[in-house]
Amino acid sequence: MAEPDYAPPRKRSVLIAGHATSISLEPAFWRALEAAAKERAVPLNALVAEIDAARLEAERPPNLTSAIRQWLFGRAFAG
Template identity: 70%
Template sequence: MAEVYAGPVKRSMMIAGHATSISLEPIFWDALRQAAEAEGLPLNALVALIDAERIQADAPPNLASAIRVWLFARERDG
């Protein structure tokens, strides 16, 4: 259970042609990897899709927040 409360881990990836760093807790990295597998997408492609949706919002959140919300909504609507 302690793993659930682990602090953020920063990872770098290329999305939409540019390098970016994302800090997420390990539980969210795991969920994101599982979602990418379920969608049949590479991890960076899924993040790029989430990023594209995020920037269309009236007040876009940061990318890490958008990923967390996307994962929550996916699970809730699942």
């Protein structure tokens, strides 16, 4: 059964450069992130690592969870 879009965040561990990190996202964001990884034909960890690397290039990098949400939002409206 699918979780409602307004469910509280769920914490999951992902590997970035061989290191486990914990990310808390609402189920709707997890589904969107999984769909983006599938669309790109890359593992979820690889996509998170890509988003992480891009956020670290920012002048004032947001935390990883915020970067993922912003990346997904930008993707949704990219055309």
